[in-house]
Amino acid sequence: MKNIDASQQKILELYSNYVLRNNKKPLNVFTFCEDHEISETDFYFYYANFEKLESDYLRFFMEETLRLIAEEENYHQQNAKHKMLSFYYTFFEQLTMNRSLVIYLLESDKNNLQNVKRLLPLKKDFQLFIRSLDISEPMMENTTESMAKIERLKNKGIEELYWGHFMATLKFWLDDTSSNFEKTDIFIEKSVDTSFEFLEVKPLKKLVDLGKFLFKEVKNNR
Template identity: 75%
Template sequence: MKNTEVTQEKILDLYSKYVLRNNKKPLNVFTFCDDHEISESEFYFYYANFDQLEADYLKYFMQQSLLLISNEENYEEDDAKTKMLSFYFTFFEQLTINRSLVIYLIGSDKNNLDNLKKLWSLKKEFQQFIRSLDISEPLMESQNENMAKMERFKNKGIEELYWGHFLTTLKFWIEDTSSNFEKTDIFIEKSVDTSFELFEIKPLKKLIDLGKFLFNEVKNK
C-alpha cells in the first residue's frame, strides 16, 4: 500500500534503515522510491540526491535539539553557559540514539573529505546558535570603522573557536568507549566550563583540570 503521507522525517527514516541494513547507498533514487512505494517527485521535493540527504542528517539533529531546549522552562532566563551545556547534552543524546547511523555517515573514515563535507551543512546553524548566546562583544555606535572591523573579526573568531570545539567534541564522542558515553559528558562539561572561564580571563585552574582529563584519556588509550 502506498504511503499516504511522505514527510522529510519519513524519507530520512526510510533511508537510514536502508543504509544500516545494507551498509551502502541505494542504487538510485528510482529504486529507493520504488522499494518504499513513494514517488520520485515526493523524494525530490526535499532532496536533489542522496549526498544532500546524508549531509542533512546532522543538521536535522541539531535543529531538533535546538527546538527541544528552546521549549524548556526558563530557557530564555538561562545564562549563555547553561544554554550551551543544554544544547550539547541534548544534541549528543540525539546522536547516541542514532549512533549507528552517525558512525555510518562520518565515523568510518574521519579523514575522508566526503564525510567531512557532511558536517559543514550544520555549521551555519551552529554559528547562529553561538551568536544567539551573546558571547561576542556587541558593536557600539560610537566605535570608529577600524574598531568596528576589529570587533567583527574578534566575534567571527569566537564563532570559529566554538565550531572547532564542536568538531572536537564530535570526534571525542565517536571514539568514546565508556559506559553510556559518560566520558563525553565529562568532556562537554569541562571544556564548555573552560571556554567560558577563558573569556572571563580566569583560565588557569580550569585549563589544568581539562588538561589532566585529556592527558589521562590519551595515556589510557
C-alpha cells in the same frame, strides 16, 4: 521529524533503514525509488542527491535540541555557559539515541570532520546558536570602520573557535566506548568550562582594545 511532511518523512525513514541494513548508500536514486515504490519526482522535490538527504538528519538533531532546551524551565534566564552546557548535553543525547545512523553518516570521515560537506548546514545553525548566546560584545555607535572590522573578525573568530570545539566533541563521542558515554559528558563539562575561563580572561578583548588604541593614536598623530 519536525517541520517535514509525511512524504519527506517516509523517504528519510526508508533511507535510514536501507543504509543501516546494508551499510552503504543505494546504488542510485532510481533504484532506491523503484525498490521502495517512490516516485523519483517526489524524491527530487526534497533532495538533489543522497548527501543532501543525509545532512537533513544532522540538522534535525540540531533543531530538536534547540526546541527541547528552549522548553527547559528557566533556560532563558541562564547565563551563556549554562545554555551551552544544556545544548551539548541535549544534542549528544539526541545523537546517542540515533548512534548507529550517525556512525554510518560520519564514521568514514571522523578523522577529518571539518571537511565533511554534509556538516556545512549544521555549522550554519550552530553558529547562529553561538550568536544567540551573546558571547561577543556589541559594537558601539561611534565605532570607526577599522574598529568595526576588528570587532567582526573577533566575533567570527569566536564562532570558528566554538565550531572547532563542537567538532572535537563530536569526534570524542564517535570514539567514546565508555558506559553510557559518560566520558563524553565529562569532556563536555570540562571543555566548556575551560572555554569560558578563556573568554573571561578576555585575551581577544585586550587585543581589540590595543587595536582601538593604536588606531586612535595614528589618527591623532596625522
